[in-house]
Amino acid sequence: MKRDYYEVLGVSKTAAIDEIKKAYRKLAMQYHPDQNPGDKAAEETFKEAAEAYSVLSDADKRRTYDQFGHAGLGGQGGGQGFQFDPGQFADFEDLLGGIFGSFFGGGGGGRRRNTWEERGSDLQYNLRLSFKDAVFGKEAFELTLPRLEGCEACQGSGCEKGHSPQTCPDCRGAGQAYMRQGPFQMAVPCPRCEGKGRIIPNPCKACRGEGRIERKAKVSFRIPAGVDRGVRVRLQGQGEAGRYGGRGGDLYIVFDVETDPLYERDGFDLHRRLDVAWPLLVLGGTLKLETLYGPDDVKLAPGTPADHVVKLVNAGVPRLQQGGRGDLYLHLRAEVPKKPSAEQRELIQRLLESMDGADTAATGPEEGFLSKVFGNGAKTGKKKRR
């Protein structure tokens, strides 16, 4: 025995749409399967509320239900034909803190042909981030984009106030027309209703019966720390609105990241060139350095080679959704003074004289010499950097 939809939501028969929404939202929060894992009774209550809401929030379905009860809804959104349609709830995603996300996860493949409702299209937005925004992420990034949204004038029904869609008179709702071709009879989509079985005789003036209108939409979302070029985030239900009560499409954000003058990124590791005055390499000492995470000291041992690489563990990019960070590699380069002062000249001259045989080229065999000079594979040295 099916419970009365008004009773399910705990509202009166004359409740306004806002009241119905509020009542449903409250129940949805309380009985959502994510909040009550494994609780079958809660899930049933949740589904019952969702079904009641899907009917009472739709002016046409509500009218039919008021007149004929459960029986009146037959196969169209009530009774046994009830389809659990997340599109109805897309506008609550923000209010519910996205808890629907996991429950309705996946899906998308359930689009039936020739039905009245249409799922909204997915949208893709390419978002270019600064190097630092990509490294650190952003709690609430706001984006404005043009998007088809439900028409407010007709609440997405496409019908002028007081009217509703009607069964297509040409095909009597079957959505099919028949064509004779010689001995064969072929079924084709009904040209009048385009196979939908229903028509809108009095289309809404605001949306011309489309049920949707293009608007500039503000979308706010979190950019996780550590995203990189090509990483994609899916915002469920934030694409185009569905048609006539259909589910909203998804919005995909595809990231691009600006290059940085100081750092070069390799996955979650960072590489950076560091010029060091050569006497410091000879004598050793401490080098003060500003990293992405604040000041750090780099200790150089006496006799550090001029092309030494120092690795600062955990000073790289946060590992996206894995925890921890990559490392920072400092590629040292001996800084040779181009215009030494007279005093420096004299000191260096004395140093040179003290170094026996410094004016004779010391040659020795070294295996893999070229690849060492050009790094991993000499080809990267020739390629133009983007």
Ligand SMILES: [Zn+2]
């Ligand atoms: Zn409209």
Ligand SMILES: [Zn+2]
């Ligand atoms: Zn038709």
